[in-house]
Amino acid sequence: MDVKVKIVSPLLSPDDLPQYATEGSAGMDLRACLQEPVTIRPGDIVPVPTGVAIQLARRDAVALVYARSGLATRHGIALANGVGVVDSDYTGEIVVPLCHNGSRDFVLQPKERIAQLVIAPIYVARLVPVDYLGPTERGAGGFGSTGRV
Structure with a gap:
């Protein structure tokens, strides 16, 4: 599928566009569009611009915007909203809300x-x-209703 992408920041070049890191990657890496490093302290939530906008056809x-597992496991850096959703009719800049669940300050570098x-x-x-939903094995059983193990 072709996806239109636009650089919306003078801090980026075409080399900084999202791209797949390997042949088997499911996601394209988004980079921090920053002029200088930003320190994220434990407990902080920081909206980080990416400098790009897309348009789905x-x-x-x-x-969908997902966290990077390395940042999460090594530094406690995750997405504040769990998973970001970029709707097909949204054409503004993609901004990633990072939250810091770790215990030490984290310095985010430009283009990281x-x-x-x-x-x-x-x-x-x-x-x-x-007026009626058909019967299922679970029914209206909520959290934990299927048990553990």
């Missing part, structure tokens, strides 16, 4: 890889109001 596609961008298909649902 179809309504049945979404761009901060997140992964995954393009995925979605089903566009049409909700159908009903």
Whole structure:
């Protein structure tokens, strides 16, 4: 699928565009579009610009922003919103809200890889109001209703 991408910051060059690190990568690396290093302290939430905007070609596609596992495991840096959703009609700059769950200050460097961008298909649902939902094995059982193990 072709995805249009636009550089929206003079701090970036075409070499800084999101890209797959390996042939088997599911996500493209997003980089911090910063003029200088930023210190993120434990407990902080910092919106980090990426300097890029995208446009998806179809309504049945979404761009999902995921944390980088290395930043999370080594430094406690994760996404404040868990997973970011870039809707097909959003064409503004992608901004990644990083939160610091670690115990030591983390210095984020300009152009450092901060997140992964995954393009995925979605089903566009049409909700159908009903008076009755059919029976299932689980039914309305909520959290923990299927037990442990």
